[in-house]
Amino acid sequence: MDGAKNAEAADLPLLIVSEEVCEAVVSRADAFTAVEAVFGAMAKGDAWNFPVVREALGHADALYGFKSGFDRAGLTLGLKSGGYWPGNMAKGLTNHQSTVALFDPDTGRLQAIVGGNYLTAVRTAASSSVSIAHLARKDAKVIGMIGAGHQSAFQLRAALEQRSFEKVVAWNPDPSMLPRVEAVAKDAGLPFEALERDALCAEADVIITITSAFEPLLMRKWIKPGTHIACMGTDTKGKQEVDPAILMDSTVFTDEVAQSVTIGEAQHAVSSGGLADSAIVPIGDVINGDHPGRSSDNEITLFDGTGVGLQDLVVARVAMDRARAEGRAQSIIL
Known part of the structure; x- marks a missing residue:
């Protein structure tokens, strides 16, 4: 029985949640609720961010780095990789480019790769709107x-x-x-x-x-x-x-x-x-x-x-859960 459970866990697919799907399943209200909750968890010591890595690439005037953390209250673990490319607008792209990776906090297994551009914008807006609300x-x-x-x-x-x-x-x-x-x-x-x-x-x-x-x-x-x-x-x-x-x-x-x-x-x-x-x-x-x-x-x-980083992770968690529930995520068996 235990072997069957382990085999089943090993077969769980890696989910890919695109930018378009993130926009479809994560609303401003969703982002507000998630960000407000994780700020509260951080203040209680139930969630914490790890040291930020952010460096100038010396190429394309870009800044690049990683933000990561663990929300024990919401059992969300992961990192956001990305940064700021100031010349992107001229190329028809947003200057901020990022991707979120979520991991199972019980096993360390990679759960999902989630587009981070829309989520970065909506979580940043949620942060300021939380401050306005309070x-x-x-x-x-x-x-x-x-x-x-x-x-x-x-x-x-x-x-x-x-x-x-x-x-x-x-x-x-x-x-x-x-x-x-x-x-x-x-x-x-x-x-x-x-x-x-x-x-x-x-x-x-x-x-x-x-x-x-x-x-x-x-x-x-x-x-x-x-x-x-x-x-x-x-x-x-x-x-x-x-x-x-x-x-x-x-x-x-x-x-x-x-x-x-x-x-x-x-x-x-x-x-x-x-x-x-x-x-x-x-x-x-x-x-x-x-x-x-x-x-x-x-x-x-x-x-x-x-x-x-926790702002990114908690909104990415919403995107992952919603996309999976609605059948909108791509699945890959590793």
Whole structure:
């Protein structure tokens, strides 16, 4: 009997879940639920990320690396391999390219290869939207977008579901890309306005930064009391989207403190001595009810979304389970 069970386990197929299938089976709500849950598990010590490997290739100006981890609460183990190729857009491809490998935590056996491009965008948007749900003022009415690249549309769609926003304002280094953000606003029935950065900050109650900048795009003097800022673009040493003084004057939350202080937006404020890593709050503490989150309507809150491997793994797990249940995955017997 045991031999039969072992033979059956050995014959389990490797699943291949394509990008198209991921888009079909993983919704924004699915991603929000999975990411919120794993942030809570991380804060409880029930899930953890392994050290990130991220290097410049010295070819095609690309950054390449691995993110991995284990969610003991959800029994999800794996890694995401991929990175950023800045010349891809000119080739008709997205700049971010990645693939997720999932393993059986009981045996170490490879379970699935899952397309990671759509999942990277939807999980990153889920991360900022989780921060908006838990930290933005309830009466937030204007949302500002800094950045209009591929991920900006995902970010805005997810964010609009968290508050009753009445207007979208946006800025991008290349204004010709702003119609991507405007189209999302139009689909949501909201007015859109392209503004300079200082004017955007004067209007916006929530600001999402989603760029690949290496210098501050937002200055402290522009940020009004009560603003919630989700910094989603800084995930590599040297990258930077906002003035470090903003973090020094904010209550700072993050997905993972270890990444926030080394490769996230907080790296600059921490290295200068202006922000102690002990002052940065895992957003999982807010989700679990162990931290109150926003304490007043005038408080500036900032979420440093560095992008942890567990985000990729838990949404890939949703894709694998759904694709298998719906017969959408390709199967290979190794």
